[in-house]
Each structure stands twice: as structure tokens, then as C-alpha cells.
Amino acid sequence: MVAPTPRPALAGIPVYRAGRPAADPASKLSSNELPFDPLPGVLDRAVAELRHVNRYPDAGCTALTTALAGHHEVDPDRIAIGTGSVAVLYALLSAFCGPGDEVVLPWRSFEAYPIAVELTGAAGVRVPVGADGTHDLAGMAAAITPRTRAVLVCTPNNPTGPVVTADELASLVAAVPPSVLLVVDEAYVEFVTDPAAASGPDWLDRENVVVLRTFSKAHGLAALRVGYALAHAPVAEAVRKVLPPFGVSDVAQAAAIASLESLDAMGERVAAVVAERDAVVAGLRGQGWDVPQAQGNFVWLPLGAEAVEFAAAAQPLSVRAFAGEGVRVTIGLPEVNEQFLATTRRWRTGS
Numbered sequence: 001m002v003a004p005t006p007r008p009a010l011a012g013i014p015v016y017r018a019g020r021p022a023a024d025p026a027s028k029l030s031s032n033e034l035p036f037d038p039l040p041g042v043l044d045r046a047v048a049e050l051r052h053v054n055r056y057p058d059a060g061c062t063a064l065t066t067a068l069a070g071h072h073e074v075d076p077d078r079i080a081i082g083t084g085s086v087a088v089l090y091a092l093l094s095a096f097c098g099p100g101d102e103v104v105l106p107w108r109s110f111e112a113y114p115i116a117v118e119l120t121g122a123a124g125v126r127v128p129v130g131a132d133g134t135h136d137l138a139g140m141a142a143a144i145t146p147r148t149r150a151v152l153v154c155t156p157n158n159p160t161g162p163v164v165t166a167d168e169l170a171s172l173v174a175a176v177p178p179s180v181l182l183v184v185d186e187a188y189v190e191f192v193t194d195p196a197a198a199s200g201p202d203w204l205d206r207e208n209v210v211v212l213r214t215f216s217k218a219h220g221l222a223a224l225r226v227g228y229a230l231a232h233a234p235v236a237e238a239v240r241k242v243l244p245p246f247g248v249s250d251v252a253q254a255a256a257i258a259s260l261e262s263l264d265a266m267g268e269r270v271a272a273v274v275a276e277r278d279a280v281v282a283g284l285r286g287q288g289w290d291v292p293q294a295q296g297n298f299v300w301l302p303l304g305a306e307a308v309e310f311a312a313a314a315q316p317l318s319v320r321a322f323a324g325e326g327v328r329v330t331i332g333l334p335e336v337n338e339q340f341l342a343t344t345r346r347w348r349t350g351s
């Protein structure tokens, strides 16, 4: 008897590893979540939708699509909404890639990328980020072959922190053939303060450019699972075909719309996180750490072989260690950031 076996493509693929929880939620600095409760207006609108959970949600995400189309000044048919931008990326890659294909991606970057790529049967071609954590866009362009179906860009890069600049993205757009998707993942775009940073939506006149956005980070709605792609209409339609129907609940849709209507309140929270981020980076550099540019809501400690040991020493703070490479630490509430800086100081002084 032969038991059912998954497709061969799955054999070497790890299960996605989520950030470790902490006993005190405020100490969880391992998943780049916002440390605040949902905005009151957003919560009320979401809760109101709970009355209707006997009904399927609006499968077309009509109201949220309209809101996003207005927000980005694009036609609604250029939007595809899914249960987080990771789900949208999975759908995008499975619509365009298969066995024998290649996808060029930066590495170290978001852990979900190689998984999303390899699930399709395509091969991920990892182009190392520089010692300063920036994308090697020339190297990525050089890695494109006739088999390449997509190139992934993460700006700011998770977990290392730096942005891709507008000039760099312009060069990459010019280097990527029009038949190859250029995916610009902007999960942390709201936290970006570098005026030189690239903006994916500037390139939406290109038929191959896809921009990914999420409500999980700056909007503080990680558990509700809403993300989306902005793309050329046929690309967005392909993504909508692959995404399972009714994925995004009306609770999530209502919260996302309310959050889009509360951009001022969201902006204040983001500004508070950015101020803390910049203070943490300054504090770390003052202690002698070599911290790359931090443009998300997290900082990167390039600890190399000591990454895992540092993460253990940081407890009860939960931080994200990448063995042999470094540690990513989410910006939390001010008192928790102080605790983190005390940890890094102890680590360096050995006391």
C-alpha cells in the first residue's frame, strides 16, 4: 500500500516559522506587530460585523476595493485583496510560476518568499543582500535568465531594514523584461522616512509591476488578515482567480475600511513608532553596534554566529533570531524598548 504523498516540490520546503510569543504580550518583539490596541473606531466597525457571521462575507470585497481604489487613485480592477499580503503573494506566484521556472529574490529577506516560490515548483534564486543589508539590485538583474518569471523586491527589507531607493528601483524596472513580474513588497511603507526611498505605485503604468501592501503592520490589524496587490488589471484578475473565495471576512473588510478612514490617527501612531525606532537605532549605535539603516518598525543586529545566544539572553523579551546571521527586534512600547537597550548594553559590556 502506498500512502498519499504531496507533490515533490513540497519535500524540501520548511513550515513557516512564526515569531515566538512572550508571557507578556508587550514583550513580543518577534513579529513586527504594532504594540497598540486597535483604534476605537476601527474596533467598533469590526465588532458590528460580527452580527452577520451567519452569512458569507462579500466575496468581491466591493466596499474595501472601492476604498482602496480611491486611496491609490487606480481603477478597482487593478486591485486583488486576500487574507494578508502573504496569501496574495502565494496566489500571484502560483498563477505565474511552475516547475522549471525561476524567481529571483533578495536574501536574507522575508522568510515566506522561498516557501511561496518553491510551493509552485519553481526554483528560488537567492541573491545575497550586502553587508549593510541593502538589496544587490545589479546582482538581481544579472540573475535573470530566460526561465525567470518574477523578481521580488522587499522595501524596506525584512529583516535587515534598509529601503530600495527610487533610483535603484528605476534601474531595476529598466532591467527586468516586460514579460517578467516585478513584485515590490511594501509591507512597512508607512514607516519609511528616507526621502530617497522608492515608491512602487510610481511604476504601476508598467504591465509587469505588482505592489503588495498589508493592513497587518502600520494599520495594526495583523490578526484580521487583510493584504492586497496593486497590479495591471489582467495580473490582478489572475490573482483573484487563485485566491480562495470568501477568504477575507466582513469583520476584516470593515476594519480595513475604517482604518483607511482613520489615516490621521494611524499616522500619529506610526510617527510614535518611528520616533522610538530612530531613538533605538541611535542608542544602539551609541553602544557601538553596527546597525543598518532601519526604515521599518524593527531593527537588525548583525550578530552572526551569536544570534541564537543573544535571543536567549534577551528573554523575557521575545526577539527573532536567524541562526548564523542576526537578530530582528520589533520596536515596541517605550519602556520595552528601554529594556531592549539595557539588554544590548549588558551584552556588549558583558556585565
Ligand SMILES: *Cc1c(COP(=O)(O)O)cnc(C)c1O
Pocket: 032, 083, 084, 085, 086, 087, 110, 154, 158, 185, 187, 213, 214, 215, 216, 217, 222, 225, 226, 227
Ligand atoms: C509582515 C509582512 C508581510 C505581510 O504579511 P500579511 O500576510 O499581510 O500579514 C508581507 N511582507 C513582508 C516582508 C512582511 O514582513
